[in-house]
Amino acid sequence: MSGHREEHAQGVAATPRAPKARLGMGLVGPGFVGVHHVDAVRRLGFVDVVAVADVTEASAASAAAAMHVPTSYGSIEALVANPAIDVIHVTTPNHLHAPVTRAAIAHGKHVISEKPLAMSAAEARDLVERAEAAGIVHAVSFNYRGNPMVQQVRQMVAAGEIGPVHFVHGAYLQDWLIEDTDYSWRLEPDKGGRSSAFADIGSHWCDMAQHLVGARITSVLAELTTVVTTRLKPAQVQTFGTADNQAREAVTIESEDLATILLRFENGVKGSVNIGQVCAGHKNDFWLEVNGRLGSLRWRQEDQNHVWFGSRRTSNRELDKDPSLIGDAARPYVHLPGGHQQGWSDAFCNVIRDIYRYIAAGGDATKPPAFATFADGYRAACIIDAVLASHDNGGVWTPVRV
Numbered sequence: 077m078s079g080h081r082e083e084h085a086q087g088v089a090a091t092p093r094a095p096k097a098r099l100g101m102g103l104v105g106p107g108f109v110g111v112h113h114v115d116a117v118r119r120l121g122f123v124d125v126v127a128v129a130d131v132t133e134a135s136a137a138s139a140a141a142a143m144h145v146p147t148s149y150g151s152i153e154a155l156v157a158n159p160a161i162d163v164i165h166v167t168t169p170n171h172l173h174a175p176v177t178r179a180a181i182a183h184g185k186h187v188i189s190e191k192p193l194a195m196s197a198a199e200a201r202d203l204v205e206r207a208e209a210a211g212i213v214h215a216v217s218f219n220y221r222g223n224p225m226v227q228q229v230r231q232m233v234a235a236g237e238i239g240p241v242h243f244v245h246g247a248y249l250q251d252w253l254i255e256d257t258d259y260s261w262r263l264e265p266d267k268g269g270r271s272s273a274f275a276d277i278g279s280h281w282c283d284m285a286q287h288l289v290g291a292r293i294t295s296v297l298a299e300l301t302t303v304v305t306t307r308l309k310p311a312q313v314q315t316f317g318t319a320d321n322q323a324r325e326a327v328t329i330e331s332e333d334l335a336t337i338l339l340r341f342e343n344g345v346k347g348s349v350n351i352g353q354v355c356a357g358h359k360n361d362f363w364l365e366v367n368g369r370l371g372s373l374r375w376r377q378e379d380q381n382h383v384w385f386g387s388r389r390t391s392n393r394e395l396d397k398d399p400s401l402i403g404d405a406a407r408p409y410v411h412l413p414g415g416h417q418q419g420w421s422d423a424f425c426n427v428i429r430d431i432y433r434y435i436a437a438g439g440d441a442t443k444p445p446a447f448a449t450f451a452d453g454y455r456a457a458c459i460i461d462a463v464l465a466s467h468d469n470g471g472v473w474t475p476v477r478v
């Protein structure tokens with residue numbers, strides 16, 4: 077492999093706008109991750125959280141009160157029409173990503189969408205086209221790219237420090253869906269899409285693999301499994317919920333909670349990944365290893381301040397998130413001295429910061445690589461479609477059609 081290609085250059089706003097010193101943010105869907113979007117923009121110091129929208133006036137008002145946001149709306153239309161809002165964050169269940177994004181684009185707002193961008197590749201492509209035609213800045217929250225040690229691996233791979241890459245492998249395992257009383261809208265195809273675990277966390281893994289090796293996944297061979305085939309759905313559904321005494325209804329589950337996938341990349345690199353949300357003891361166990369002819373690099377989300385460097389000719393060693401030791405490309409993502417741990421929300425905030433600085437500069441700056449666009453979200457949607465097609469056809473190599 078010979079360094080990174082110029083990544084996804086087409087996925088950025090075509091029409092530069094006037095730079096703006098302060099920006100207004102609006103949030104649609106104040107659930108588990110929505111709170112972190114608000115927290116991240118507040119840390120930037122030049123963004124006002126203007127309003128929150130949810131499915132009802134009452135739920136929006138209660139979320140706004142909890143997050144100290146001045147305005148709340150029970151409808152998307154009211155939020156997208158608010159002239160004080162420059163950027164809309166879409167953190168609803170998956171089936172609402174596309175309609176909310178279309179409404180935001182129609183009002184000329186910049187959009188940061190949670191992943192997956194849409195329910196299918198065709199729907200995601202339509203969003204890319206609309207966003208580019210409107211000249212807005214568009215981003216997808218592949219938040220793990222904002223970790224400094226991820227950027228360190230990316231820089232080392234691109235600089236040839238581990239030689240030509242031949243293999244990328246790893247896993248993303250969680251256990252929050254292992255009990256039959258565990259439930260999420262992600263398991264309902266009309267709200268989450270046909271794929272559950274792969275769309276939710278496999279999309280992060282594939283985005284990261286492509287980001288680190290600087291090449292795209294071109295074909296997949298997938299086996300999808302539903303381990304928990306009947307679940308007891310509670311009256312009130314909450315992601316990462318705990319056992320309770322609610323009334324429950326038995327429902328049949330069709331989408332996967334476990335996936336095993338082989339991958340081929342455009343530059344000849346081979347890959348494999350295991351994805352599961354029914355793997356006891358694994359909370360947010362996202363790890364990825366890149367093997368080159370001169371060395372290996374492994375990053376693990378649950379130990380995110382280090383990278384393992386594996387070598388045939390010298391001792392293996394740990395690289396540390398220390399601003400005095402880390403590479404130039406990773407240093408902007410480090411905010412604390414060596415030995416001071418950074419975490420999930422710091423990486424999340426790093427990505428949000430890259431996006432907002434780009435917007436504030438009028439869309440005329442160079443897009444930082446940690447900032448994923450709708451083009452990356454479309455790519456992820458194409459991989460999800462290919463994974464489903466591979467499984468449907470009995471586990472056969474299937475091209476990622478774009």
Ligand code: SOE
Binds near residue numbers: 276360
């Ligand atoms: C649930 O599986 C979830 O919150 C994902 O949706 C996130 O993207 C991941 O960061 C953590 O787990």
